[in-house]
Amino acid sequence: MFDKIKNIFKSDKEENNVTHKNAPKEVTVPAHKIGPKSQDDTTTYVIIGASIAGVTAVKTLRELDKGAKIIVISKDENIYSRCMLHHLISGHRTIEGINFVDGDFMEKQNATWIKKATVKEIDPNNKKIKYEKDGKEEELAYDKLLITSGANAFVPPVKNLREAKNVYPLRNIEDAIGIKEQAKYAKNIVIMGAGLVGMDALAGLVEIDGIGNLSLIASEDRILDKQLDVKAAKAYEDKFGQKGVKIYKNRMASEVLIDEDGKVKGINLGNDEIIDCDLLVVSTGVRSNIGLVEGSGIETEKGIKINEKGETNKPDIYAAGDVTGTGIWPLATKQAEVAATNMAGGEAVIEDRFEFKNTMNFLGIPTVSVGFITPPDDTYDILTYTDGDNYKMAVIKDDVLIGFIAQGDISYVGPYTQLVKEKIKVDNLAERVFELGYSDFFKIKEDGQFEW
Ligand SMILES: Cc1cc2nc3c(=O)[nH]c(=O)nc-3n(C[C@H](O)[C@H](O)[C@H](O)COP(=O)(O)OP(=O)(O)OC[C@H]3O[C@@H](n4cnc5c(N)ncnc54)[C@H](O)[C@@H]3O)c2cc1C
Known part of the structure; x- marks a missing residue:
């Protein structure tokens, strides 16, 4: 009932039906990736976190650096999609059923996974992390470190809320x-x-x-x-x-x-x-898990600050996913892929930070929402179209589509997403926003491909 995602784990799990409210674009390993290094190369990559960002990084690093030592350390002892937790509540899926990679993913990637361990401290000067496992404090040295510690639920300071049971x-x-x-x-x-x-x-x-x-x-x-x-x-x-x-x-x-x-x-x-x-x-709401970088000198604001390569302000330390203050699966995937590529000596940048697309399907009603659907003032046009259970709504300013909702019939939202994302100006948009066809956006290049 939920839309399917194409991701880089397709080969790991035939089923591959991780559900998402945020429809991602197809993720591929960048074309400019570097070739595999020799078996003698033993760079040690340490990845904190074993969710989508951490797992994507493992896969990307292993593709790019065959001989490397990859160590993943996480509080989690399972790999799973948070987007599917509601299926665990309803009983429609088991823990195994919300795993988005094969059970032996880490073994297949020849990665060491330290589970049920909490990283407490990062020491960029000595290139070490300190973590706690089974009540004992341990240290781990790295050549390159990726922090993908994600986010946690924010519980507001309402009287008794933080102490109450159940x-x-x-x-x-x-x-x-x-x-x-x-x-x-x-x-x-x-x-x-x-x-x-x-x-x-x-x-x-x-x-x-x-x-x-x-x-x-x-x-x-x-x-x-x-x-x-x-x-x-x-x-x-x-x-x-x-x-x-x-x-x-x-x-x-x-x-x-x-x-x-x-x-x-x-x-x-x-x-x-x-x-x-x-x-x-x-x-x-949620808050990024940035407690582990306290005292390390790694800069934070809402989350860990990174540049377009996924680098923090400290050498050889990268971050990706919700810990950087973002909050959606496709962006965590993309950021991790870019950071891991750069860690392995390749070159990649995060070009697409668009976060404002949600696809949902509660109780059999599909809806796609793109961009900002609540205008801040009355200088925006709001147009609606209803046909039975099908509903569309558009927010327009100066011939640019700012936000869009399609409910019921959600076909053909791709071009509208592009209009919002790229802020494309379309003449007299308000008059024809619900009648636009592909031909309004694309022309055919000499080689037969479409282009904007
Ligand atoms: C109920 C729910 C539904 C969602 N639905 C959608 C959706 O439909 N579409 C969408 O795009 N997004 C959705 N999201 C958001 C999406 O799940 C996140 O964007 C994604 O999980 C981020 O991945 P991440 O790898 O950055 O971090 P996380 O998934 O948060 O994982 C963090 C990892 O770091 C580990 N960790 C944390 N702190 C430490 C520490 N100190 N030491 C060691 N390990 C540590 C954790 O154990 C975990 O393995 C949903 C989230 C929730 C909770």
Whole structure:
């Protein structure tokens, strides 16, 4: 039901149906990659993190440097797609079923994987990292280091929220398993936050037979306010409503009520409006995992600062993925591929940082949202088109498409994505935005290929 992704793991897992709300473009190993080095070359690459960025780096490094020593170190003991955690909650998939590479990926890549280990410190001067495993502190030397420590759920400072029991974020496998287990006994389940992660949690829970009462708290006037306008959001709100989900819009939790054992028992929405709750899922944003670089001199802002080659300000230290302050799978893949190529002596740059495309399919309604769909002022044109369950919406300024939503019929969104991404000016766009054809964008080159 979710769109399929083409990625560089195609050969590792025939199934290869990792699901994504952000449709990526096809990822290929850069054409300018350098050839394999000799077997005698023993550069030691250390990669922190074993998710999509870390795994992509392993694969790219091994392709480019056959003789290298590759060591991956991660808190995780499984490789899996976070985008599929809702399938674990619903029970439609197992842990093995959300792995996006073969079980013996690391062995096949001849990489050493230190699992269940937490990197505590990075020492760029002596080219070492310190990590903790099984209660012991260890050191590891590197020639080149890649940090792909990702992000973690942000839990806001609402009274009692951080201390209460039966409260889960949704970031890791352990969170999904915890939610699924507790959902068996919970009578009143509340999801705090109606962004993509919150909606994933809801979509997983709503599929469970005999599930308790489900409530969703949205801080705005609609769910998915970054991706959808009121009408597109309403299509989902109505569908979830038919499944018995109660949605509280324009509401923020002011306090979490707890019982004598410290377990959550209710959510105060302000003005003493209380929702009963014995299981709470918190999906209120993420923060990059940058604690491990503290004191190392590696520069950070929202995440670790990198240049277009994936390099940090410290020699031989690179970073990629959510730890750099980005938040989507395709960009983590691309950044890791670029960083690993440069680590191995090749040359690659990150050209495409476009993050604003989301493809979703909750309860059988497909939607694609591109760019900024909430204009900041009234100098933008907003145009809509409805045909039964099919809906389109466009935000235009000065003949440039700023944002676009297609719901129901999502065919033909590729050219619109290009218009938004490349900020292409189209004469009289507002008059014909829903009637554009491929011929409006492409011309045929002498060799028969299309070009803009
Ligand atoms: C529920 C959910 C749904 C999502 N859906 C989508 C979607 O539909 N489309 C999309 O594009 N994106 C989606 N995302 C975001 C996507 O999953 C992330 O962009 C992606 O996982 C980032 O990969 P990463 O490798 O940078 O980091 P992460 O996946 O966060 O992995 C970080 C790795 O670093 C390790 N680590 C962290 N700290 C340390 C440390 N100190 N020492 C050792 N190891 C450490 C962790 O164990 C882990 O292996 C979703 C995320 C969630 C949570």
